[in-house]
Amino acid sequence: MFSPIVVGLDGSPESRAAVDWAAREALPRGLPLSLVTAWIWRPAEVPSAQESEAQKRWAQQLLNETRQDLAAKYPDLPVTVEQVSDLAPRALLESAEDAEMLVLGSRGHGAVSGFLLGSVGQHVLARASIPVVLVRAEEHRAAEGAEAAGEDGGEVVVGIQDRDQPAEELLEFAFTAAAARGATLRVVHAWSRPPVFAYRAVVTGDEDGSVEARVEKELLEALAPWQERYPQVEVVHRTDLATAGQVVLQAARNAALVVVGRRTHRPSLGMRIGPVTHGVIHHAPAPVAVVPHD
Template identity: 40%
Template sequence: MTHHITVGVDGSPESRAAAHWAAREAVLRQVPLRLVHAVDWPLDPVFPGLGRQDVDRWADHALTGTVRELHEHHPHLEISTRCLTARPAAALAAEAADAALLVLGSRGTGGLVGFLVGSVAMSTVVATDTPVVLVRLADDPEDLEDPEDPDRPSTGARAEVVVGVDIHEACDRVLAFAFEEAARRDRPLRAVHGWKLPAAYTYVPFLDPDDERDIARSVTRMVEDVLLPWRHKFPDVSVSHDVRRGSAGEHLVRASQGAGLLVVGRHVRRSPLGAHLGSTAHAVLHHAAAPVAVIAHG
């Protein structure tokens, strides 16, 4: 059984925002927090002239500084640190193996850059079956729980939880995570599903509005059926659903505005080129305005 949350730390504002988010999550779950700094040595030619002692000094500063900040807000939180010499994606995936959650930082301007850059961040997300949350800096100071703290994430634990629902494949891990987070935060849950017309309609010159309404009602019933057992399991969670025609990724990105957490799934599938994200998760990670939890399933 996992008993802690792991967060990647490098001293950047993005990773500090992730650390603050992870600390609050650890307090909610009443579990310890582990801070991990990973550096791929040697750094040349990216940082010519930078010695190993300089790197170690910077790593110690990043970790101890973050611990000090977090203890100011959460004096009773148990925090441990680890400094690793390894490729960051591989190191964090390994550290996530015995964690309940892995938290990383990303920029608020879109794209996964910050603690990990671009493809490395993607590699981390797909390299572990542990839930991964990516946290970005606030775009608007008024969204912050504490406007004086610029390193807080853009949305807080008081906002609703949004989850993407797949009616075509089992997504129990995704829904379990989303309902547990909503219950833990005492916040409502909004389930979002985007549907498209069956392929046969591609050849139809025009669509009867009644047919579209029938399809929409059918899809809505399927979403309700998927949610029903979870409503029974979490009777105190207020649940709504938003079923719309169109791209699921686009609807989830819109729903992320003002959300406290956006939860999406990714299929655990391997191709000859390695693991990869689906189109919905990919769109959400690059454009969502809220912290995004990626849950491996299937």
């Protein structure tokens, strides 16, 4: 059985956009869709039996209506629904343990959305063992407009940090996403001058050019095995003497999907996701996939 794409649903415009994005992603991959809504009363609250039952009915109605809408719009897409009475982060992480990816709604360009209970998006991102995709409501409207206009929706952009040993999980997700949508994959990498240059008063163009040539050669060598595995994917690449965040965000302007990584060996204290990934999540105009890797 194929692993599903799991979507967190809370009734907000952002989560509904996430559902539609996930449906359009699942269809070409031949994957089922799983809708999950999670709710729990805060410890300080003591709900009556009637209030608790009303909350359950609301959540189930939300799931049923969303499934009906999907059946009308995407009749060939298998959809399951799940209502979980638990804290949202824990419910989402447990429901998505064996999923292909987890998709969440994100509010605006200022911060990652809270899902049901405040900073759930941040919590889930820092602890998920699978890729997490963040989708905004305005992205959904833009995608609908592009679809109506007959456009392909843009490239898949992936930011590579370590060109000598790029994360396999990151490249596999990016190549698979590009292949599924028939999109060009744009690989971007930021590099810096070796420390020896810092002690020289003048850096000649030849010296700088030789370093850039070596950087590009190493990146192409790292990508070669993946291009052999995915010959149908057109790959373009770019290396820049700049900060990683700047390079990814510049490439993301016309992207359909941006793929960045999160190192799983970071300390759990503070739930850090890394400065580059943090910046891309907050400022990229396209959906952002955060892929955990060693």
